[in-house]
Amino acid sequence: MPNSADDLPAVVTGGAGAIGSALVQSLLGRGRTVRVIDNLSGGRREHLPAGPGAARLSLTVADIREPATYAEAFRGAGEVWHLAANPDIRLGTRDPRVDLEHGTIATFNVLETARRFDVRRVLFSSSSAVYGLPTVFPTPETYGPLYPQSQYGASKLAAEGLCSAFAHSYGLTTYLFRFANIVGPGMTHAVIYDLLKKLQADPSRLEVLGDGRQAKSYLWVDDCVEGMHVAKERASAPVNLFNLGTEGQTSVREIAERVTRAMGGRAQIVYTGGTRGWVGDIPLQLLATDRIRALGWTPKFTSSEAVDRTIAVTREELGL
């Protein structure tokens, strides 16, 4: 008989995505049964672990906006890791409804389904995007007011508020993780992937959005996953909020140079100019991580190490 929630299946929405699949791997490694819900738009079936433990893994291909199509996966689960979202921040500026539907409303549906099936713990991947353009670096979880610059950031803030309301109204225990830039295998967007794709198309010239001085913290995906486990194991308030990032930053200029060097150093780097890469971009991001570090978490890789590892793995994936 199960004697704790950790003996029950774990639900992972977006589990076939880059972060989700690393989380699924870690859960299988801990002996858990894992039920992935993914629409396979950003995620890919082949991201899901095929090795030992794969027999304990199931996949429901479903649209997170349609709870009736995936609700059964919640039955008898110990917790829900809600990672599904629109991963492309820029898309939200062109079509603001995407983040409303795939972010805010989807999170509402996940929380309602958890409540309906009496799943008592919900862990949510929020984002540093909720901070907007903060004036304090590193930015602590207590920073305010929060002025998100993008529809993506607005949807993450909305989802945090929903988690809090469900926690306090219905007794759920919730975990909110404000991610720095999470990097690793299986990336299909964001700066490293974009730059490598550009070099694949034209090895002689690398156009970089912005002036290259945008600087952010890049966290290796397994460090991120480990941070979520640490929080879940050691914190138990109704709402447990943690920044997850590295202590250092890497500038876009440094990433462009590392990418170019990794590819043989032949490309000329050209900056489009401006302090932001795109509308809604956050030029400076560095999160205070005292809270999660106080629970015993330390990332294995620095920001620049995480960038280098991601360049290497993405080159392999792109056949570069």
Add this chain to the structure above:
Amino acid sequence: MPNSADDLPAVVTGGAGAIGSALVQSLLGRGRTVRVIDNLSGGRREHLPAGPGAARLSLTVADIREPATYAEAFRGAGEVWHLAANPDIRLGTRDPRVDLEHGTIATFNVLETARRFDVRRVLFSSSSAVYGLPTVFPTPETYGPLYPQSQYGASKLAAEGLCSAFAHSYGLTTYLFRFANIVGPGMTHAVIYDLLKKLQADPSRLEVLGDGRQAKSYLWVDDCVEGMHVAKERASAPVNLFNLGTEGQTSVREIAERVTRAMGGRAQIVYTGGTRGWVGDIPLQLLATDRIRALGWTPKFTSSEAVDRTIAVTREELGL
């Protein structure tokens, strides 16, 4: 020819509600043409001013969730005051979808419609409920993290984030007002109205939810409206965030005693006990108002004066 946005019509969603109709009155008094959008669920047609200026007032009866039914009212408007919402915080615990739809999604639709019709200013009635259970009193706008306790609070936080994202993505100028408890004529819910209704049903006994020690700031509705005008006239950032409240608080015990005294002092007051009146209730609320005061705003009435005035006007309305 119009030479400024203030010569153009003002749109007021929820304009037939208690706060909305006071705002409409003030706009007509300033010579504005006013287009009210209201579903007349909480609002009432008879709240709308009938005196001088009423010829400059029009009403679209529409559901704020259905932008196609009211979008034309945005054409050529100078600004939108978005006040429509579910006014009953307790309802959200029983049916969490109400605040998602009437709060978050409705605000998204209002912002999208403003963008579509190139209405450059949006003013939004947020709430002290976004603060959840703060640990700092009076609570400043910079307080964080924000853990709303109710679906109502979550929807207000979500709507703030949407205003910020629209402001930064599309160049809107937005005003976010975190209201204390706003009181005045035309109230159809909240503590003063509830207590008077109870005394109307049974003049001998007054049951009060909680232990009576919940203490909040009550702001007279015309002071609230004046604060919004001051902000609009004197602040112009992409996002302009202001608490609106009084410097003092009034306890529920004091309100119960004032209500009982006003009704002849015969009723026995009985407290149900517990620190909160209901799930999602915020037992202590006091907002720092330095920001709006720095722009020259001062409320005419203290919290207890606002309570007394509201008792008097609600008695009249209830025929008590």
